Amino acid sequence: MSAETLYPLQNGIGNMVRSLFPESAFFINPTLGLVSVVILVSVLAAFLILLERKVVAHFQVRLGPMRVGYHGILQPLADGLKLLFKEILKPKGADSFIFYLAPMLPLTATFLIMVIMPFDHHLQLADPAGGVLYVLGVSGLTVLGILLGGWSSNNKLSLLGAMRAGAQMISFEISLALIMLLIVMLSGTASLREIVLSQQGLIFDWWIFKLPFLGILSFIMYLVASTAELNRTPFDLAEAESELTAGYHTEYSGMGFAMFFFAEFVNMFISAGLATTFFLGGFLPPLIGISFVDGLLNAIPGFLWFFGKTFFVVFIYMWFRWTFPRLRVDQLMSLEWKMLLPANLLLLMMGAVFMVLGWAG
Amino acid sequence: MTTQSAEKYRLDGNTLPEGFRLPKSDSEDADEFFLNIGPQHPSTHGVLRIVARLSGETIVEAVPHLGYIHRGIEKMAENQTYIQNIHLTDRLDYLSAFFNNLCFCMAVEQAMDIGLPERGEYLRVMVCELQRIQSHLLWWGVMGMDLGGFTPFLYGFREREMITDIFEEMCGARLTMNFFRPGGSSFDAPDTFVPRIKKFIKIMYKALDEYNTLLSGNIIFQERTRGVGILSREDVLAYGCSGAVLRASNVSYDVRKNDAYSIYDQFDFDIPTSTEGDSLARYQIKMEEIVQSLRILEQAVEKFPEGPYRSQPKAVYKLPKGSYYSQVETPRGILGTYIVSDGGPKPTG
Numbered sequence: 001m002s003a004e005t006l007y008p009l010q011n012g013i014g015n016m017v018r019s020l021f022p023e024s025a026f027f028i029n030p031t032l033g034l035v036s037v038v039i040l041v042s043v044l045a046a047f048l049i050l051l052e053r054k055v056v057a058h059f060q061v062r063l064g065p066m067r068v069g070y071h072g073i074l075q076p077l078a079d080g081l082k083l084l085f086k087e088i089l090k091p092k093g094a095d096s097f098i099f100y101l102a103p104m105l106p107l108t109a110t111f112l113i114m115v116i117m118p119f120d121h122h123l124q125l126a127d128p129a130g131g132v133l134y135v136l137g138v139s140g141l142t143v144l145g146i147l148l149g150g151w152s153s154n155n156k157l158s159l160l161g162a163m164r165a166g167a168q169m170i171s172f173e174i175s176l177a178l179i180m181l182l183i184v185m186l187s188g189t190a191s192l193r194e195i196v197l198s199q200q201g202l203i204f205d206w207w208i209f210k211l212p213f214l215g216i217l218s219f220i221m222y223l224v225a226s227t228a229e230l231n232r233t234p235f236d237l238a239e240a241e242s243e244l245t246a247g248y249h250t251e252y253s254g255m256g257f258a259m260f261f262f263a264e265f266v267n268m269f270i271s272a273g274l275a276t277t278f279f280l281g282g283f284l285p286p287l288i289g290i291s292f293v294d295g296l297l298n299a300i301p302g303f304l305w306f307f308g309k310t311f312f313v314v315f316i317y318m319w320f321r322w323t324f325p326r327l328r329v330d331q332l333m334s335l336e337w338k339m340l341l342p343a344n345l346l347l348l349m350m351g352a353v354f355m356v357l358g359w360a361g
Numbered sequence: 362m363t364t365q366s367a368e369k370y371r372l373d374g375n376t377l378p379e380g381f382r383l384p385k386s387d388s389e390d391a392d393e394f395f396l397n398i399g400p401q402h403p404s405t406h407g408v409l410r411i412v413a414r415l416s417g418e419t420i421v422e423a424v425p426h427l428g429y430i431h432r433g434i435e436k437m438a439e440n441q442t443y444i445q446n447i448h449l450t451d452r453l454d455y456l457s458a459f460f461n462n463l464c465f466c467m468a469v470e471q472a473m474d475i476g477l478p479e480r481g482e483y484l485r486v487m488v489c490e491l492q493r494i495q496s497h498l499l500w501w502g503v504m505g506m507d508l509g510g511f512t513p514f515l516y517g518f519r520e521r522e523m524i525t526d527i528f529e530e531m532c533g534a535r536l537t538m539n540f541f542r543p544g545g546s547s548f549d550a551p552d553t554f555v556p557r558i559k560k561f562i563k564i565m566y567k568a569l570d571e572y573n574t575l576l577s578g579n580i581i582f583q584e585r586t587r588g589v590g591i592l593s594r595e596d597v598l599a600y601g602c603s604g605a606v607l608r609a610s611n612v613s614y615d616v617r618k619n620d621a622y623s624i625y626d627q628f629d630f631d632i633p634t635s636t637e638g639d640s641l642a643r644y645q646i647k648m649e650e651i652v653q654s655l656r657i658l659e660q661a662v663e664k665f666p667e668g669p670y671r672s673q674p675k676a677v678y679k680l681p682k683g684s685y686y687s688q689v690e691t692p693r694g695i696l697g698t699y700i701v702s703d704g705g706p707k708p709t710g
Contacts (some may be wrong), residue, residue, distance in 0.1 A: 060516070091497075242404040323575070324510060324581055325582050
């Protein structure tokens with residue numbers, strides 16, 4: 001974690017804390033960073049839950065939460081309070097240690113990925129050279145948490161949900177990794193910040209538009225694969241309500257459930273954030289080559305561009321979820337192994353050819 | 362469960378009921394396990410319990426356990442007069458109370474030879490067809506929800522609400538109507554009845570386009586339903602299926618056409634059939650039935666006559682000694698009422 005990547009912490013609160021404890025600056029930076037990540041994740045989870053409920057309500061010709069605060073704006077707070085006071089029940093015969101450990105893993109994964117998310121030019125807590133590998137590795141914690149949670153619940157529905165989630169997430173992770181590999185290959189770096197910077201220039205330099213049809217195809221595939229990775233409709237087999245009641249978290253109540261739930265929503269943001277980073281130019285403004293307009297676009301800070309693009313992708317995820325019915329397990333698997341994966345390999349090869357021909361810039 | 366497979370799963374000293382016996386741990390099927398679905402489960406509308414024997418994700422065997430909502434209505438009916446019994450029929454199928462009322466009243470009318478004024482007959486046809494659409498709309502929404510799409514449920518309810526409002530204005534009830542009487546109905550249709558139906562027909566055609574875009578045309582939906590639960594023509598006849606299940610397996614039978622009651626013979630409508638016999642075919646037939654009901658309604662609102670809506674009610678309804686049967690085509694298929702009378706004011710057991 002280098003000092004210049006932490007610039008918002010260099011002034012304001014950071015300076016204040018550092019001036020109070022000048023001799024312990026070496027751990028103040030990391031601590032402040034982690035605190036800010038925890039706050040960000042909590043606020044995001046609350047906001048995304050409200051957003052989803054409002055968006056789906058308007059898709060479905062109704063109003064959604066309206067009672068707590070103006071247009072239900074404080075609803076997540078009320079929900080959180082309710083979950084906090086709920087009794088945490090453990091089913092008979094459940095494996096206590098794993099049962100209580102499991103919900104923490106997916107949430108931990110979201111914290112860990114948030115650390116390297118490039119929100120702005122310097123608004124990034126860490127930027128490891130192998131950022132993409134780090135993302136893929138850490139997101140495995142989510143699968144682990146779900147598998148353990150379902151297995152330790154001592155419930156057949158939970159177990160079925162967990163097995164489905166495990167099979168599905170591991171399968172689609174291959175596609176996801178291949179798409180990321182394509183971008184890594186094209187941009188020549190695995191650091192998330194460098195990937196964003198490789199798209200500098202006009203809007204047509206973003207990876208989604210830069211190559212003829214290759215970028216847009218990979219973007220669509222990324223959306224499909226990441227929706228499956230997130231266990232959201234049309235791939236929500238892991239918690240298929242009409243089949244498995246609630247899938248792997250059937251037996252969880254109170255904060256155990258809340259942790260799974262929060263992780264699910266923050267993961268949605270992370271997936272969308274990665275889509276933004278890989279395809280939509282991250283924190284870069286969509287410049288179009290007309291100096292007057294570009295000047296205006298440049299005046300908007302980078303993190304606003306990042307959040308704007310990310311929430312656009314989040315909205316697409318929500319749109320998917322409330323429009324499509326669910327696939328069957330075998331259809332899901334054949335979609336990955338018979339269609340998505342071969343198509344990905346093909347795209348990867350085409351990307352390599354484009355690079356050799358020098359079209360990839 | 363067949364005797365053979367029950368034998369296969371019997372363990373020494375195993376006192377578990379049939380359908381719950383696990384295979385021996387050294388047998389080939391040791392990986393199989395039982396999953397109890399219901400009676401309380403998000404996908405069991407009403408209470409149905411299914412014990413499924415699973416091998417991984419594959420259902421090897423499914424044993425339905427019925428009878429969770431048997432309410433003894435037949436026994437209750439023996440202690441009430443015929444008019445009092447009409448409200449009991451509301452609850453037979455709470456999504457088509459009009460059909461249940463109608464079927465019971467038709468049996469009484471047949472026994473006592475009670476006739477109907479023309480307006481009464483038109484009123485019956487119109488509310489029944491409205492109710493058919495209403496019932497199909499709920500089915501459509503729930504069909505989507507069971508496949509994992511929640512949105513169709515609320516879209517279906519949006520149009521269903523318009524019909525429910527028409528019913529509410531007409532008879533005060535939204536679900537359990539208790540509306541028809543032998544010789545007509547308990548109330549006349551209000552003045553707004555016909556204009557509201559006309560407005561509804563217009564909106565419903567537009568909504569059907571929307572439904573087809575949202576669900577019928579969706580590739581995931583088609584893949585989920587095509588080739589699922591195929592029933593052959595022989596099967597449906599052997600099992601005595603009726604309604605959309607029958608017609609989806611290429612048997613064109615509808616009580617409204619083949620054994621026309623009320624004034625259905627005066628209307629021009631088609632009986633949709635299909636040769637596929639799978640889930641998708643049944644879905645398409647129900648969607649087509651909504652269109653046909655709209656056609657009947659269109660014709661009925663044009664011809665809806667003035668005049669009395671009910672023939673002179675009797676002080677006491679006493680059916681002559683004997684047994685009487687009537688049947689109607691409800692949204693779910695054929696519903697029959699069988700009454701045995703000993704000449705008194707109540708049915709006999």
